[in-house]
Amino acid sequence: xxxxxxxxxxxxxxxxxxxxxxxxxxxxVFIEAYTSLLSFGISxxxxxxxxxxxxxxxxxxxxxxxxxxADDILLEATSSDVAFLVVGDPFxxxxxxxxxxxxxxxxxxxxxxxxxxxxxxxxxCGLQLYRYGETVSLPFFTDTWRPDSFYEKIxxxxxxxxxxxxxLDIRVKEPSLESLCRGKKQYEPPRFMAVSVxxxxxxxxxxxRGENAYTEDTTCVGFARLGSEDQxxxxxxxxxxxxxDFGLPLHCLVIVGDTHPVEEEMLDFYxxxxxxxxx
Amino acid sequence: xxxxxxxxxxxxxxxxxxxxxxxxxxxxVFIEAYTSLLSFGISxxxxxxxxxxxxxxxxxxxxxxxxxxADDILLEATSSDVAFLVVGDPFxxxxxxxxxxxxxxxxxxxxxxxxxxxxxxxxxCGLQLYRYGETVSLPFFTDTWRPDSFYEKIxxxxxxxxxxxxxLDIRVKEPSLESLCRGKKQYEPPRFMAVSVxxxxxxxxxxxRGENAYTEDTTCVGFARLGSEDQxxxxxxxxxxxxxDFGLPLHCLVIVGDTHPVEEEMLDFYxxxxxxxxx
Numbered sequence: 356x357x358x359x360x361x362x363x364x365x366x367x368x369x370x371x372x373x374x375x376x377x378x379x380x381x382x383x384v385f386i387e388a389y390t391s392l393l394s395f396g397i398s399x400x401x402x403x404x405x406x407x408x409x410x411x412x413x414x415x416x417x418x419x420x421x422x423x424x425a426d427d428i429l430l431e432a433t434s435s436d437v438a439f440l441v442v443g444d445p446f447x448x449x450x451x452x453x454x455x456x457x458x459x460x461x462x463x464x465x466x467x468x469x470x471x472x473x474x475x476x477x478x479x480c481g482l483q484l485y486r487y488g489e490t491v492s493l494p495f496f497t498d499t500w501r502p503d504s505f506y507e508k509i510x511x512x513x514x515x516x517x518x519x520x521x522x523l524d525i526r527v528k529e530p531s532l533e534s535l536c537r538g539k540k541q542y543e544p545p546r547f548m549a550v551s552v553x554x555x556x557x558x559x560x561x562x563x564r565g566e567n568a569y570t571e572d573t574t575c576v577g578f579a580r581l582g583s584e585d586q587x588x589x590x591x592x593x594x595x596x597x598x599x600d601f602g603l604p605l606h607c608l609v610i611v612g613d614t615h616p617v618e619e620e621m622l623d624f625y626x627x628x629x630x631x632x633x634x
Numbered sequence: 635x636x637x638x639x640x641x642x643x644x645x646x647x648x649x650x651x652x653x654x655x656x657x658x659x660x661x662x663v664f665i666e667a668y669t670s671l672l673s674f675g676i677s678x679x680x681x682x683x684x685x686x687x688x689x690x691x692x693x694x695x696x697x698x699x700x701x702x703x704a705d706d707i708l709l710e711a712t713s714s715d716v717a718f719l720v721v722g723d724p725f726x727x728x729x730x731x732x733x734x735x736x737x738x739x740x741x742x743x744x745x746x747x748x749x750x751x752x753x754x755x756x757x758x759c760g761l762q763l764y765r766y767g768e769t770v771s772l773p774f775f776t777d778t779w780r781p782d783s784f785y786e787k788i789x790x791x792x793x794x795x796x797x798x799x800x801x802l803d804i805r806v807k808e809p810s811l812e813s814l815c816r817g818k819k820q821y822e823p824p825r826f827m828a829v830s831v832x833x834x835x836x837x838x839x840x841x842x843r844g845e846n847a848y849t850e851d852t853t854c855v856g857f858a859r860l861g862s863e864d865q866x867x868x869x870x871x872x873x874x875x876x877x878x879d880f881g882l883p884l885h886c887l888v889i890v891g892d893t894h895p896v897e898e899e900m901l902d903f904y905x906x907x908x909x910x911x912x913x
């Protein structure tokens with residue numbers, strides 16, 4: 356049996372009782388390292404906190420390991436219980452869907468233990484989840500690569516009065532261009548896009564396109580460390596949020612569409628003028 | 635302190651360790667009864683399972699109680715720890731946002747404990763969450779009330795190739811029309827919309843509108859008891875899903891947009907011809 360277990364967003368206490376039971380009866384425990392490991396607070400210390408809680412040793416599986424050695428992990432799951440731990444909910448990232456597909460093809464039984472993810476925890480700011488349009492991803496711009504396909508999506512959502520969740524780029528264990536040229540893999544240090552960088556990139560694209568999909572006065576909500584004890588949620592115009600130091604990753608950003616009265620009341624608690632409150 | 639604690643979707647084991655700790659240190663524990671209590675398996679038996687797990691007695695708070703006596707609940711939370719338990723994630727329903735707004739206005743500290751909800755657990759079928767458009771709600775049609783504003787939303791999502799989550803009507807503790815006329819409240823038995831009823835209503839509206847937003851050949855995914863041990867996930871055309879007995883509530887329905895290869899591979903596991911598999 357392969358258990359794919361969501362850990363939730365904060366720390367080791369966000370696992371469910373069902374998830375903990377599955378971990379405890381597994382012979383082997385893996386944890387994915389590539390989506391958001393560092394932000395989850397799993398340094399060498401964080402990992403041992405988990406290991407202590409579970410009474411098990413845990414193998415960190417980075418992107419390479421999951422993509423290249425999935426069959427080894429799955430082979431173990433044919434004859435014993437294997438737990439694969441994932442930050443947030445198991446189906447937040449395509450990679451995990453791929454792991455399930457491979458497992459099913461090999462005839463390995465799969466059980467999924469759900470948990471909170473960014474996709475539903477953003478509800479905390481008061482904007483109703485059923486009033487969001489398509490989600491967009493903002494990649495780090497480079498000198499030569501500045502893709503802006505998110506612009507039309509945001510524009511469409513805003514025309515319909517819908518909110519837009521912007522997922523901000525995470526780069527963990529990316530081989531450096533220099534090392535690839537040399538044929539020897541070396542890795543860039545991990546990078547997480549901050550709210551301010553996201554807004555700068557958004558405004559740059561708006562300036563180029565000039566179609567007024569949004570402006571620096573458009574209301575947004577910035578989130579840092581969503582679901583953690585020290586999460587920060589701040590609402591304000593793009594211009595205002597540019598000045599806020601959201602601190603440690605992960606960050607994400609919501610571009611607000613039309614609001615209902617209850618949504619407006621909740622947002623007010625997070626607006627800059629009043630406070631920088633946490634929920 | 636007011637803790638608003640998501641219970642997740644399945645049973646008592648879906649609470650998180652963080653949530654359980656908060657319940658255990660609370661002097662008073664309420665559970666919301668109006669969103670999806672019955673489907674959560676909390677009959678008088680289910681409630682005592684929770685009470686046994688928590689070592690606490692629990693007060694069931696129906697819609698009337700939460701809307702009319704919120705201030706009493708909040709008053710208790712000014713001087714002691716109060717836990718308010720919610721099926722799924724706390725921000726799945728507007729009512730809980732309203733409770734938070736009231737709490738903040740009274741100066742009551744609020745802590746939210748997130749969990750899985752329908753909005754992210756539908757990821758289990760393999761359709762990527764960031765490729766969903768606006769969510770729609772399908773209300774039970776009556777002889778005189780057949781609202782169809784969902785039609786344009788589905789049409790819009792499909793034109794963009796996006797998936798659509800349809801939340802299906804839940805009617806718990808609705809006063810009967812007859813009793814309202816007599817000035818004495820009596821309640822209708824609870825009703826939960828089945829996938830087949832949802833599809834019948836969708837096809838009725840398509841027939842009236844005739845704009846081909848979808849047809850009986852459109853691929854959908856039906857879900858029953860999502861996140862429970864006995865969940866059922868079946869993919870097929872609307873026509874095919876009409877014939878499937880999804881069993882006990884809650885049900886929900888996804889109308890599939892354009893699919894990527896990994897999405898297609900996962901859907902295949904749930905297609906009728908192959909099996910009626912569970913994940």
